[in-house]
Amino acid sequence: MKEFLPLIMEALQQDFILRGIVVGSLIAISSSFLGIFLVLKKHSMIGDGLAHVSFATVAIALLLNKSPLIISIPLVILSSFLILKLDEKADIHGDAAIGLISSLAIAVGVLISSISKGFNVDLFSYLFGSILVISKMDLILSIILSIIVILIICIFYNSLFAITYDEEFANVLGINSKFINYLISTLTSITVVLGIRIVGTMLISSMIIFPTVTALQVSNSFNSTILISSIVSIISVIMGTFISYIFNLPTGATIVIINGMFFLLFFLIRKLKNNN
Amino acid sequence: MMNNVITVENLNFSFGKNQILKDISFQVEEGDYLGIVGPNGSGKTTLIKILLGLIGPYEGKIIFNDEIGNKNSIGYVPQGAIKRDRLFPATVEEIVATGLLSQKKGMKFYSKEDYRKVENILKKLGIYGLKNRKIGNLSGGQIQRALLARAMVSKPNILFLDEPTSALDPKIREDFYSILKEINREGVTIILISHDILSIKKYVNKILYLNREIIFYGPYDQFKNSKEIAQYFGITSRD
Numbered sequence: 266m267k268e269f270l271p272l273i274m275e276a277l278q279q280d281f282i283l284r285g286i287v288v289g290s291l292i293a294i295s296s297s298f299l300g301i302f303l304v305l306k307k308h309s310m311i312g313d314g315l316a317h318v319s320f321a322t323v324a325i326a327l328l329l330n331k332s333p334l335i336i337s338i339p340l341v342i343l344s345s346f347l348i349l350k351l352d353e354k355a356d357i358h359g360d361a362a363i364g365l366i367s368s369l370a371i372a373v374g375v376l377i378s379s380i381s382k383g384f385n386v387d388l389f390s391y392l393f394g395s396i397l398v399i400s401k402m403d404l405i406l407s408i409i410l411s412i413i414v415i416l417i418i419c420i421f422y423n424s425l426f427a428i429t430y431d432e433e434f435a436n437v438l439g440i441n442s443k444f445i446n447y448l449i450s451t452l453t454s455i456t457v458v459l460g461i462r463i464v465g466t467m468l469i470s471s472m473i474i475f476p477t478v479t480a481l482q483v484s485n486s487f488n489s490t491i492l493i494s495s496i497v498s499i500i501s502v503i504m505g506t507f508i509s510y511i512f513n514l515p516t517g518a519t520i521v522i523i524n525g526m527f528f529l530l531f532f533l534i535r536k537l538k539n540n541n
Numbered sequence: 542m543m544n545n546v547i548t549v550e551n552l553n554f555s556f557g558k559n560q561i562l563k564d565i566s567f568q569v570e571e572g573d574y575l576g577i578v579g580p581n582g583s584g585k586t587t588l589i590k591i592l593l594g595l596i597g598p599y600e601g602k603i604i605f606n607d608e609i610g611n612k613n614s615i616g617y618v619p620q621g622a623i624k625r626d627r628l629f630p631a632t633v634e635e636i637v638a639t640g641l642l643s644q645k646k647g648m649k650f651y652s653k654e655d656y657r658k659v660e661n662i663l664k665k666l667g668i669y670g671l672k673n674r675k676i677g678n679l680s681g682g683q684i685q686r687a688l689l690a691r692a693m694v695s696k697p698n699i700l701f702l703d704e705p706t707s708a709l710d711p712k713i714r715e716d717f718y719s720i721l722k723e724i725n726r727e728g729v730t731i732i733l734i735s736h737d738i739l740s741i742k743k744y745v746n747k748i749l750y751l752n753r754e755i756i757f758y759g760p761y762d763q764f765k766n767s768k769e770i771a772q773y774f775g776i777t778s779r780d
Binding site for chain 2: 426427436439
């Protein structure tokens with residue numbers, strides 16, 4: 266451990282590391298806050314689908330030489346609404362609707378990257394994430410948007426909980442479940458687009474799913490699940506960032522591996538608890 | 542004279558070309574304990590979902606007496622609620638508190654008073670000790686009591702229950718019906734769907750026998766003496 270301390274101190278001197286930790290931690294909190302609703306409503310894969318869509322929107326942004334964040338957020342939100350509409354109106358079930366939109370988006374992304382030369386390296390950094398690409402502007406936008414996502418979830422927390430546990434009962438209470446479902450889609454879209462900077466389009470859904478599933482192994486209440494998943498997710502981001510710096514590993518993949526290790530640990534704790 | 546809490550007039554409902562409910566008319570009076578019975582696919586659940594505003598559109602009229610039973614004073618225990626995901630991470634208190642959300646305007650946050658209401662209903666239904674237990678770790682009977690607490694925490698005037706005892710053993714089922722009878726004695730109008738006419742007959746004061754249209758509606762005494770119905774359920778006059 267002693268030999269790593271100077272490297273950790275050195276990492277802390279780097280602006281991009283600090284930016285990565287700040288943005289990553291905020292995304293960790295917002296994805297944990299959203300993850301519990303998505304996982305328990307069995308909509309986990311929407312994060313994966315929207316991440317694929319964001320691959321196409323980043324390609325479009327790079328083609329137009331515009332900020333990927335600004336182009337991607339509205340386009341990914343629109344795609345999430347399209348998935349909901351396909352589910353509601355076209356009798357195409359949620360998972361199939363996600364599959365349709367996400368594969369179509371990947372195809373669009375691949376086509377754009379093949380016809381336009383020169384930005385494939387940038388696009389690759391969005392596929393697997395790179396904290397090196399986080400600019401100051403991205404940092405400010407990410408902080409503002411993450412805080413908005415977290416605040417909105419806090420404001421609608423009780424309605425979100427009621428709908429997640431029993432949508433029919435929530436409707437009888439007068440809670441507008443359609444509005445809440447669109448709200449979750451919007452917030453997920455924003456979180457996914459922010460998250461692809463850190464872990465990439467291929468791995469962002471793991472930040473939504475892993476911490477919640479990990480927390481579910483040991484938690485008894487909804488509040489504690491959110492708290493545990495947020496803590497696990499933040500620790501994974503911080504540890505992943507430092508470990509990737511020290512061992513020269515890709516940050517996104519390292520964060521996901523640490524999330525996986527936490528899951529394994531909590532799973533074993535639950536098994537031991539059950540056996541006793 | 543009793544007030545009508547709900548008046549249903551000439552209600553018709555179809556899914557595409559499939560008519561589910563045909564020309565349904567009845568009144569529920571204040572303090573009634575109405576049992577809705579009928580075979581599978583007879584439209585029982587559809588009927589109460591229409592009354593609750595969960596499905597539509599429909600033809601006909603549904604009139605709620607706003608002074609007695611407006612939409613804010615309805616409690617509901619849905620079908621199959623007991624079979625929900627047992628891994629769902631929520632305590633009894635968290636689940637029961639959601640029953641208060643219909644009374645919240647704007648920001649739906651709970652107050653200290655709300656938590657007191659939750660405690661009171663849990664004590665009344667004999668499950669206060671389960672307040673901080675995970676809902677999925679409870680027995681079927683305990684879960685159903687928790688869901689009844691969720692429906693009753695807002696002190697509704699009308700309580701709808703859709704097959705609440707279908708997954709419970711006979712002893713627990715009887716206990717549950719006794720609690721419902723007590724709630725009814727306190728003035729709450731109850732509308733209960735059940736397959737099990739023999740279990741509910743001693744509690745309800747009216748029966749609505751439905752098979753897409755109303756076959757019988759009236760007091761249980763008349764119901765059991767109705768020849769066709771008695772034959773269908775195998776009830777003798779001694780029942």
